[in-house]
Amino acid sequence: MFDAVARNITFLLGGFVVTLQLTFFALAGGIALGALVGLGRISKNKWIFQPVTLYVNFIRNMPLILVIFWFYFVMPIIAGRPLNPFLSAVISFIIFEATYFGEIFRAGYQSISKDLTSAAYSTGMTYIQTARYILIPVAFRRMLPSLITQSIVTFQDTSLAFVIGLQEFVRRTSIVDNLEVRSIQLFGFVAIIFFIFCFIASKISRHFEEKGRKLGMI
Amino acid sequence: MIEIKNVNKWFGEFQVLTDINETIERGQTVVICGPSGSGKSTLLRCINGLEPYQKGQILVDGVSLSDPKTNLYKLRENIGMVFQRFELYPHMTALQNITLAPMKVRKLSKDKARKKAMELLQRVGIPDKADSYPANLSGGQQQRVAIARSLAMEPKYMMFDEPTSALDPEMIKEVLDVMIDLAKEGMTMLCVTHEMGFAREVADEIIFMDFGKIVERGTYEGFFKNPKSERAKEFLKQIL
Amino acid sequence: MGFAYDFDWGVLWRQPYGIWLLQGLWLTIKIGFVAWIVAFFLGVLVGTLRVTPWRWLRFISTAYTEIFRNIPFLVQLFFWYYAGPMIFGESLGRQINQIVGLNFYVAILALGLYTASRVAEHMRAGFASISRDQYQAVLSTGMTQYQMYRYVIIPYALRIIIPPLTTEFLTIFKNSSVAMTIGVAELTFMSYRIDAETFHGLEATTGAMVIYLILGLTVVRAMGIIEARFKIPGMIGRE
Numbered sequence: 001m002f003d004a005v006a007r008n009i010t011f012l013l014g015g016f017v018v019t020l021q022l023t024f025f026a027l028a029g030g031i032a033l034g035a036l037v038g039l040g041r042i043s044k045n046k047w048i049f050q051p052v053t054l055y056v057n058f059i060r061n062m063p064l065i066l067v068i069f070w071f072y073f074v075m076p077i078i079a080g081r082p083l084n085p086f087l088s089a090v091i092s093f094i095i096f097e098a099t100y101f102g103e104i105f106r107a108g109y110q111s112i113s114k115d116l117t118s119a120a121y122s123t124g125m126t127y128i129q130t131a132r133y134i135l136i137p138v139a140f141r142r143m144l145p146s147l148i149t150q151s152i153v154t155f156q157d158t159s160l161a162f163v164i165g166l167q168e169f170v171r172r173t174s175i176v177d178n179l180e181v182r183s184i185q186l187f188g189f190v191a192i193i194f195f196i197f198c199f200i201a202s203k204i205s206r207h208f209e210e211k212g213r214k215l216g217m218i
Numbered sequence: 219m220i221e222i223k224n225v226n227k228w229f230g231e232f233q234v235l236t237d238i239n240e241t242i243e244r245g246q247t248v249v250i251c252g253p254s255g256s257g258k259s260t261l262l263r264c265i266n267g268l269e270p271y272q273k274g275q276i277l278v279d280g281v282s283l284s285d286p287k288t289n290l291y292k293l294r295e296n297i298g299m300v301f302q303r304f305e306l307y308p309h310m311t312a313l314q315n316i317t318l319a320p321m322k323v324r325k326l327s328k329d330k331a332r333k334k335a336m337e338l339l340q341r342v343g344i345p346d347k348a349d350s351y352p353a354n355l356s357g358g359q360q361q362r363v364a365i366a367r368s369l370a371m372e373p374k375y376m377m378f379d380e381p382t383s384a385l386d387p388e389m390i391k392e393v394l395d396v397m398i399d400l401a402k403e404g405m406t407m408l409c410v411t412h413e414m415g416f417a418r419e420v421a422d423e424i425i426f427m428d429f430g431k432i433v434e435r436g437t438y439e440g441f442f443k444n445p446k447s448e449r450a451k452e453f454l455k456q457i458l
Numbered sequence: 459m460g461f462a463y464d465f466d467w468g469v470l471w472r473q474p475y476g477i478w479l480l481q482g483l484w485l486t487i488k489i490g491f492v493a494w495i496v497a498f499f500l501g502v503l504v505g506t507l508r509v510t511p512w513r514w515l516r517f518i519s520t521a522y523t524e525i526f527r528n529i530p531f532l533v534q535l536f537f538w539y540y541a542g543p544m545i546f547g548e549s550l551g552r553q554i555n556q557i558v559g560l561n562f563y564v565a566i567l568a569l570g571l572y573t574a575s576r577v578a579e580h581m582r583a584g585f586a587s588i589s590r591d592q593y594q595a596v597l598s599t600g601m602t603q604y605q606m607y608r609y610v611i612i613p614y615a616l617r618i619i620i621p622p623l624t625t626e627f628l629t630i631f632k633n634s635s636v637a638m639t640i641g642v643a644e645l646t647f648m649s650y651r652i653d654a655e656t657f658h659g660l661e662a663t664t665g666a667m668v669i670y671l672i673l674g675l676t677v678v679r680a681m682g683i684i685e686a687r688f689k690i691p692g693m694i695g696r697e
Contacts, residue, residue: 061674063635073660077463119305123319124295156530183540198528216353217308
């Protein structure tokens with residue numbers, strides 16, 4: 001039933017490894033930048049708040065594919081030489097996903113009431129102690145389910161690097177399909193692999209959500 | 219002793235506190251009441267250094283809060299505060315809520331901090347809830363843990379910001395009882411509350427605030443029985 | 459700098475390229491709208507089935523949302539486009555493949571099925587936010603289960619979820635760009651096609667970005683009017 005998959009399994013899994021690498025860099029960069037974007041979105045300084053808000057609202061109106069193309073076209077001009085599509089794709093994912101992670105961080109930061117901070121201060125704790133023992137742990141627990149969900153979305157989004165010819169999982173499957181013409185099993189195989197990973201991750205996310213709800217934090 | 223001298227505070231254009239003068243001696247219990255938005259909570263937060271004020275002076279044991287050299291963190295160790303919505307740390311058990319500051323600020327050993335926390339839980343009547351998370355406690359129990367959390371730092375002053383207004387009626391008493399005991403043991407307390415029974419039992423002085431000003435002050439008998447200002451009469455009619 | 463780049467913004471209005479972008483926009487709007495109709499009705503149906511008392515209906519609708527949410531849309535699109543016709547067997551599949559504009563129809567179908575799972579998920583959340591007492595209050599007036607859902611619960615839930623549905627409606631236009639991978643000549647496809655002809659992809663994609671921005675702002679404005687129209691006082695608020 002999966003004969004065409006079996007014949008090309010090394011090639012296909014090689015593509016999956018590229019997908020995982022893309023996901024790793026997109027998440028590392030996207031979450032780090034997103035944490036800063038979230039800070040910018042709650043900033044009282046309008047010279048920080050307004051540009052960051054503009055960036056977030058602009059990117060969130062864009063289709064990811066177009067952003068990937070745009071960076072694919074603009075990066076060589078900035079760098080002054082042709083860039084490899086992997087780097088270009090990673091940069092577009094980071095810029096794109098950071099706006100979505102940024103809004104999660106913003107919500108997380110804002111979910112902490114002023115009085116909770118005051119309560120910690122009134123026991124004599126310093127800002128650093130308050131942040132370390134109260135603010136960061138509480139915000140992180142509140143954000144964790146959303147962070148996992150957005151990570152699943154990012155994982156799925158990396159498939160769109162297909163359009164600039166990057167040989168990730170879907171691209172390689174499509175290459176094999178052109179030769180073998182076994183679309184049902186080949187695309188069925190990709191679908192199953194993605195499903196397994198995303199389904200498990202979504203269950204983990206839900207687990208943390210339940211846990212958070214039991215602690216009265218969500 | 220807490221001395222409040224001519225304190226004024228603005229939120230932007232809006233004046234929230236106007237010419238506040240008050241002295242709270244050690245061992246006294248002062249009750250502050252007044253309609254919502256009258257500046258009661260803001261005043262408490264100013265005394266704790268949680269909110270700045272623009273004019274006047276607040277001295278705690280002779281130390282000025284507006285002096286830039288004053289270490290507010292150090293000062294707050296002496297002033298406990300209890301909030302309307304409890305504000306327990308949701309990711310920690312009752313015991314952990316209580317032991318955190320003594321361990322991190324006072325550098326108490328874990329054993330000592332736990333022993334002390336258990337004593338305090340005993341004192342507020344819920345030693346069996348030590349390992350419960352706030353979400354699994356009733357409002358009254360949460361507020362009692364919050365009081366224990368403040369007491370763990372052995373403060374000289376305790377401030378209560380409407381500690382019973384978020385509670386169901388049947389839980390109000392269990393929190394008030396703890397507060398009354400505390401007052402009778404000689405704790406210096408400043409309480410924003412409308413609980414008359416509490417005021418009657420322990421208040422040395424009652425302050426009535428309206429529109430950011432202290433409109434009237436007196437003893438229980440003086441204020442509740444014979445209010446002088448119209449605003450106070452109106453207010454008392456509504457809460458009685 | 460060995461890569462000096464000569465900007466030529468003229469590609470945005472020089473013919474035929476300018477008209478290509480507009481044709482692409484028109485197709486983007488068409489796909490988005492039609493797919494939204496599919497997504498909305500299917501999504502409401504699937505979302506409602508998730509709260510019915512019948513276990514196997516609940517199972518099917520839950521499976522539907524899980525499957526469509528946990529597979530990248532690109533993979534779903536390829537599956538329906540390349541593998542879809544073959545499901546019907548060799549000869550019928552060949553006939554399907556000869557339909558003119560098949561990619562356009564598949565894009566709408568795939569986007570509709572995918573977005574329906576997201577609508578269903580919002581719907582479920584909407585139902586969950588209605589209290590148990592509310593349900594019992596409706597039944598206590600003598601309504602049947604069907605009447606309860608038809609006249610009270612579904613309209614109520616729909617109004618609660620108008621804000622997230624607005625976001626989904628915006629997203630459907632953005633996701634329609636994925637249809638370019640099966641050759642549907644929508645907006646993103648056209649900006650890429652201009653690059654292929656003129657090597658001025660940067661200008662073309664920048665132009666397309668501006669068009670998407672205008673489209674997005676227009677949709678938000680329009681949905682704002684709808685939200686205001688259906689608003690329940692004190693019920694829904696957007697941040």
